[in-house]
Amino acid sequence: MSSRRVVFVVGSGRSGTSTMAGTLRTLGLHVPQPEVVADATNPKGFGEPRWVVDLHTELLARSNVQVSDARPRAWLDTGTTSGDHATRARVATWLEEQLAVGDELVIKDPRAAWFLGLWRAAADRCGATSSYVTMLRPVTEVVGSKQTYYGQVGAGSDQGAVTRTAAWVNMMLHTERATRGQQRAFVRYGDLLDDWTQPVFALGEAFDLQGVKTAMAVDIAEVHKFIDPSLRRVTMTWDDIGVPARLRELADETWQALDGLATDDSASLQETCDQLRAAYAEQYAEAEAYAHSTVVAQRRAAAAEARRESGQPARSGADRVPHAVRALVPPVARQRLRRAIGREREA
Template sequence: MQQTSEPTGGHLVLVTGAGRSGTSTVAGALHHLGLHVPLPVLKTNESNPRGFFESTWPLWFHRRIMDAADIEQVDGRPGARELMHAAADQAVQDELVDWLRGVTADASQIVVKDPRASWVPHLWVNAAAELSLSIGFVTMLRHPAEVLGSRSTYYGRNRKGQAEERSFAVLNLAGWVNQTINTEQLTRGQARTWIRYDDLLEDWRGQMRAVRQATGVDLNHSLEPGVRHAVDDFIDPGLRRHEGSFADLDLPGSLTEIAEELWAAGNLLADRSGSDPEAEQRFDAAATAYATLFADSAAIAQHEARARVRAESQEAEARLRKRVRKARREGVAQGRAEALAERRGLVRRTASAVRRRLRRGNRS
């Protein structure tokens, strides 16, 4: 049974979902509708000209946990979730509580957007409970082919050749699959809503009504049609530059099938207020299928991985031997130079001693 948010000491809305899914757009809309985005925030750039609405403190907070767990933001390993949870100890939890206590001192409604939060939503749930805050999750849903296209445009420009392009796409799709599974399973039972990116662009009022219903936030607009608001100028449907289809992408069919199933299950959640037994069963089945696919792929790749390890080991040994030979040569040369210098010094000292004796003999 999905929880509903009851107003208590304030409201915290956590925006999740894969990067390039419209998380900045929904966070910006909530900001214009009266929710506070803690400062400072990321600056605009070419990939997000209207702003990220992403507070920097949560970004670095999550990154520190990821570094400790040795995982990437777009990490396709099913076991990455457990690594993150193991790295998020009580000290990490206390750090989040302290920060959240500070930002809620002057604002009763907070929106935090960071796709990395999907790894550790329990930290935010626990922190909100300790501070008597109602917490709700807004997850953005965009077809994975569109996400890949957007990520390729802005984050994959240094790839060289078709092999690197395909590897980039496969890794990112695996990351999307894993993150989408984690986002759904780890927020299950919480107050939440799922929003399709297309729906947000076409009818932001309807989607904000869903957010208000799920999270209990107060908005500074009635959301009635025809009543103009700043969000009308903020949301630009023209920002959608990529279409959702795997038809033109060279990707493994077994992986795209799982991605399409997650897309369909996510659409059920978007249509059914963020909670639906059928959708959750489909997510669990997709998670099992993906874990099997990942394990099989890792097993197949073992020969290649071992070969790379051997090659890298051999290269490292060759470099070490080269450095040793160089050091020996330099050491021999230095020894010869030192011996020659010592010999010259001995000759000078001997000649000086002989001259002194001769002078003494002449005086006598």
Template sequence: MADADQTAGPEGVADERSLVFVLGPGRSGTSTMAGALSYSGYRVPEAIKGNETNPSGFFEPRWAVNFHRRLLRATGVRTLDTNPDVLERLQDVLTDAKIRDELHDWLAPRIEKHGRVVIKDPRMVWFRDLWVHAAERSGVDPRFVIMLRHPSEVSSSRSNYYNSREVPAVAGWINVALMTERLTAGSPRALVHYPDLTADWRSQLGRLRDDLDLRLTPPPEERPHPVDDFIDPSLRRMKPGWEDSEVPVLLRDLGDRTFDALRTLAVEGDSDAIAADLEQLRAEYATAHSDALAMVRSTMFRFGDERAAKARRKARAKAKAEATKVARATRAERAAAVPPPSLARRVARRVRSRVQRDR
């Protein structure tokens, strides 16, 4: 069954164009935010259906997910990549005219059809420039909603639902959170703490409406409202904290301070002081990442040498097996090509053999 457009509120009109991008790592509340917007008049085109990890639905377009996955595979970038310089790998993709046209050709008719559209995918931040370019070509100035959730909650939730490792998950959270802030700086944006959304969604959607100039239908003040039945505070199953965590103290500290800085940004808005704090955190994370690579570099080289030697042994064994197989086949072909001896020759051999025995 094909994925269907997902909305529960009144349909947007074609001449009313509004586009919202919801950013944040998996398990940070992006589905809840995109869902709340879909219950307030925004449309999720061809949305992926829910499953046991997210029964209410993911509220993300399947086409966008497949598009992002394809580009990440082509560039060797992970959804929660830990490399602070990983954007360099994406530059060719972000400026590729064919890829830009592909995205625009998908997005433009959906904005034309639905008017108000919300796009969400945890991989989306890496392709921010592609989406902004496609939106502007479609005549829309996009808004960004960035979901915040403490890294200990996100890593625990990902470990439970996606079987991911906790240490790289926290490192990836720090890197992607800082990258998201940097890539959206100067754009119309709002940061939302996930527990604030589940505790009082009306005030959070009201803030988004006012700060980002969104038209929400029905408005959050209306009672009853479809979002009342959609947002369940019990969905927040994980609590913040590093108890029983294997994450090193250095990463815990960086994660805590990164979250605190972004939480302050969400409450107080942009300021020179917060911008300076975030730049300092980026520098500290880059140093930690570089130091970690330096510590394991010799092991990585040795592992690489061992893998190369193993590959050579495997190749030699395969070549030997192939050669043996060919030799056997050749002998069999030659044997099959020799004609069987005639009856007379067989009789003569037997007679000679018997004569020799009689002697």
């Protein structure tokens, strides 16, 4: 059996994925270099390979999908984009190069959830076993943290919270589905901060990670220094976040199901996730239907702005009909049409 292992740390951003990746790195797993540089939003580092982030950013742009996208159909778009032979070969070649550096890799990027099929195929091609750690953090804390560190989305805080809550539901439920049937574990961020040794050493046994199972005392001491309970800097509740009741209820039910998977990855909870995913798709379709007029209006405004910038005069529907064709319409009929559309000529 191959000793090659690739551990994918997945889940929504701001849910402890960086802490988990950093912990596994400290215990001896290899994070492909160079890494994304730490900043004020994540002072301990992201644990993200730069090459992986750049690849996912490119694929998301080609798919017209955001990092945190609330649209259920976005999964189809990213799957289509990443399914071509050239992309698969490119990822497999890079992964083979990294496995030559270390037999046990940890790959973390919040964008990775959109492309798990691509990575699984690459790992299989390299003869490596894929494992998945999904980090769990209450949705209100995830959304609150994003609001705090990434700013608002749209015209107001409520709009930002709604968008991010919906994206969390979409991301987490589809990640659960994409990792089902694979070697996986769900880890609560709170458990990682309270006593990291329990969930991490359990992962070492479950995934047969030699870096974790044979960790030296000095490595364990370094992880104790790395994990700081104060990392959980944002703790919010629904009282702090303005989200419609229906979405809030769906998000709460999603959290309860996922939280349950941390201790019981059972078929019944998986079925609950399927039901929640279907309910979310239905709720999102209703929201799209309600917002259709707004979307159309925005498209018209964008088209008008583009015409103004190009110096082209605005043209009505009637103006776009050739004069020779308009002349064939009887005068009385033309007057009635003008009256109907509010363009009746003055006497």
